[in-house]
Amino acid sequence: MKPPVFEFAAPDSLEHCLDLLERYGDEAKPIAGGQSLMPLLNLRMAAPAVVIDIARVPDFHALRIEDRTVRVGPMVRQRVMETNTDLRARVPLLAEAVGLIGHVATRSRGTIVGSMCHADPAAELPVCATLLGAEFAVASKGGTRTIDADSFFLDALMTTLEPEEIVTGVHLPTAMPGVGYAFDEVSRRRGDFALVAVAAAVGLSDDGLVTSADIAIGGASGRPERFPLTETALSGRRIEEAPLREIAREVCDRLEPESDLHASADYRRRISEELMTRVLADAASRARKDLTREHAL
Amino acid sequence: MNTPSKRTQISITVNGKTYSRDVEARRTLADFLREDLGLTGTHIGCEHGACGACTVTVDGMLARSCLTLASQMDGCEIRTVEGLSGPNGLHPIQAAFKEHHALQCGYCTPGFLVTAAAMLEETQDPTEGQVRDWLSGNICRCTGYQFIVDAVLSAAETMRSETEERDAS
Numbered sequence: 339m340k341p342p343v344f345e346f347a348a349p350d351s352l353e354h355c356l357d358l359l360e361r362y363g364d365e366a367k368p369i370a371g372g373q374s375l376m377p378l379l380n381l382r383m384a385a386p387a388v389v390i391d392i393a394r395v396p397d398f399h400a401l402r403i404e405d406r407t408v409r410v411g412p413m414v415r416q417r418v419m420e421t422n423t424d425l426r427a428r429v430p431l432l433a434e435a436v437g438l439i440g441h442v443a444t445r446s447r448g449t450i451v452g453s454m455c456h457a458d459p460a461a462e463l464p465v466c467a468t469l470l471g472a473e474f475a476v477a478s479k480g481g482t483r484t485i486d487a488d489s490f491f492l493d494a495l496m497t498t499l500e501p502e503e504i505v506t507g508v509h510l511p512t513a514m515p516g517v518g519y520a521f522d523e524v525s526r527r528r529g530d531f532a533l534v535a536v537a538a539a540v541g542l543s544d545d546g547l548v549t550s551a552d553i554a555i556g557g558a559s560g561r562p563e564r565f566p567l568t569e570t571a572l573s574g575r576r577i578e579e580a581p582l583r584e585i586a587r588e589v590c591d592r593l594e595p596e597s598d599l600h601a602s603a604d605y606r607r608r609i610s611e612e613l614m615t616r617v618l619a620d621a622a623s624r625a626r627k628d629l630t631r632e633h634a635l
Numbered sequence: 636m637n638t639p640s641k642r643t644q645i646s647i648t649v650n651g652k653t654y655s656r657d658v659e660a661r662r663t664l665a666d667f668l669r670e671d672l673g674l675t676g677t678h679i680g681c682e683h684g685a686c687g688a689c690t691v692t693v694d695g696m697l698a699r700s701c702l703t704l705a706s707q708m709d710g711c712e713i714r715t716v717e718g719l720s721g722p723n724g725l726h727p728i729q730a731a732f733k734e735h736h737a738l739q740c741g742y743c744t745p746g747f748l749v750t751a752a753a754m755l756e757e758t759q760d761p762t763e764g765q766v767r768d769w770l771s772g773n774i775c776r777c778t779g780y781q782f783i784v785d786a787v788l789s790a791a792e793t794m795r796s797e798t799e800e801r802d803a804s
């Protein structure tokens with residue numbers, strides 16, 4: 339179908355953008371790359387009175403790669419995660435996940451922040467943000483604040499962002515030495531939303547023993563869930579000696595996925611277990627490579 | 636454009652020609668191309684981003700024109716399937732589609748052609764896997780894809796040897 343009638347504005351500064359958001363509140367919807375909002379408009383599942391195109395705000399296109407943090411402006415396209423090698427090296431988790439989002443055409447328009455703000459429970463980027471403990475910089479007429487990923491994602495397609503607020507950037511912590519990251523998912527077709535998506539970060543000591551482990555799962559509930567595994571039987575062992583399968587099963591027992599057209603709750607739980615086992619092993623082997631490389635230097 | 640309005644004034648360059656138009660704010664780029672400019676090469680299949688028939692490039696990057704508003708495109712450069720062929724006739728990808736029987740009803744074809752052209756601009760020597768990955772966002776209900784993949788790989792070869800010839804001379 340065609341989008342419903344709305345009014346369109348393309349403010350040229352953050353100031354003007356915030357004015358509009360304050361004036362129209364939940365009647366307004368910002369559009370960045372439009373890859374989440376446009377389908378909703380075309381399917382008439384969303385009918386905002388005002389659509390605010392944020393692409394004309396120059397600062398919103400900024401991408402700052404710093405030592406500890408990568409600061410991603412709300413107009414930075416997902417495709418950049420595929421083509422910018424420096425960025426890929428800094429946030430390898432997102433570099434791995436991005437190829438699984440939609441297709442080149444949607445990633446060329448869709449933005450990193452936009453996908454996070456849309457908060458689809460099966461989308462890849464919110465899972466990454468949750469695992470890494472990303473922070474969202476938020477602005478409104480009333481001032482600015484920072485929301486950490488854990489309190490940002492509320493439920494399916496819901497965040498704690500107020501209608502008059504806008505995300506001015508997401509801050510992603512860069513990869514830490516001795517920590518490996520991995521992302522994997524099961525979807526029905528290439529580029530589809532995941533049935534379940536799992537991200538892991540595993541840290542190893544110099545002698546190859548697990549010192550930290552975290553996992554985040556998307557698609558198993560209304561929002562991505564993070565499970566710290568440092569206090570489990572993983573700790574202090576070599577990854578090949580750790581009972582990965584049992585640990586994964588314990589986490590899965592705490593999940594309450596729903597059944598739908600695409601997969602039953604039980605199937606979702608089973609693939610969660612398999613994916614978790616895989617990404618923990620992958621993350622650990624990457625951490626080991628990282629350590630070997632450092633020692634070689 | 637700091638004040639919301641139901642209509643927007645845009646200036647867009649399509650296949651090298653610049654058009655200034657006053658459009659309804661909700662006009663998709665796909666409808667703008669087809670209805671307002673008469674460029675009906677861009678097809679509309681699903682109208683929600685699932686099929687890829689409406690694929691064009693915006694400032695050199697692939698985009699689904701059904702998921703793009705004409706209002707967002709002020710100042711942008713668009714290339715549609717009509718912009719592929721040059722004064723010397725068909726684009727190598729178009730010629731390869733004809734040669735390899737990579738189309739039947741042709742509904743999906745503009746999207747595949749534009750996508751493949753964008754891919755070959757970036758990757759001159761793609762593997763079959765890369766071709767399938769780039770084309771994974773385009774749906775074809777007729778061909779079964781094999782001939783499309785064959786055509787793109789053969790077009791890549793043609794284009795590589797053309798470049799070599801050019802470089803040699």
Ligand code: FES
Nearest residue numbers: 680681682687701
């Ligand atoms: S018509 Fe645009 S993707 Fe199907």
Ligand code: FES
Nearest residue numbers: 739741775776777
């Ligand atoms: S040729 Fe008919 S849909 Fe592709």
